[in-house]
Amino acid sequence: MCGRYVIARMAGDLLGGVELExxxxxxxxxxxxxxxxxxxxxxxxxxxxxxxxxxxGLLPRWAKDESFSSRAFNARSETVLEKPTFRHAVKAQHCAVPATGYYEWLKAPEQGSGRPAKTPFYVHPADEAQNIYFAGLYEWWRIPAGPEQGGWxxxxTILTMDSPSEREAELAEHGAATLSELSRLHDRLPIPLAFTGDDDDALSRWLRASESPAAAVEEVRTGAYDVAATWELREVGPEVGKVSRNGPELIEPAGTLL
Known part of the structure; x- marks a missing residue:
């Protein structure tokens, strides 16, 4: 899941308190x-x-080559504390992966064929001048060979959790319609962090958490739906499925919402 995402911020914008150069x-x-x-x-x-x-795509210290990262671009928050790939980084190497939004594909049966059709949607903040900050982990990996041998x-990786269920969406105080759409779009959700610019917002607490990894993971899971409830979804064209395609036209609407 979360197999593509979008950075549409331009130079000079503030990104989580950091000015881009x-x-x-x-x-x-x-x-x-x-x-x-x-x-x-x-x-x-x-x-x-x-x-x-x-x-x-996380490269744990023991990975033999860079290809390992293609299997570790998402980390399930439910098991991140135990999985060998992530359990070193989750102790104290927390980061946030900023994005303007991300693509997810809705699978639905094609009429007459019984085969699933995939329709891409762009998931983004309702205020498109804002960013999403995904809870992430980082690792430094020593390059074993080649021109950069010995370098780092x-x-x-981005943490994920279960998408809200239809029942959880119904009970939500805010953003019930969006949460309902997310529940049908995919069964997994990349975990977002609330960013207010305060020194004690969820983004800052995650980046600085080191004493209790389990508590830190549970905290970001607890606040994820509140952030996701402020998002919107729009259908976009199939071109987003091609890595070679890039440009602002990819996030333009191409149909109706769910």
Missing amino acids: EDLANYNVAPTQTVPVLVDHAADGGWRRELHSARW LLST
């Missing part, structure tokens, strides 16, 4: 490609937020 626009990011990640480092009695580039490669 370059144009990061990319409308069709795929696993193993380079993505931005936000991290907080302790500095001078406070915190310094930094923006780095990372490979989308930064990689990342």
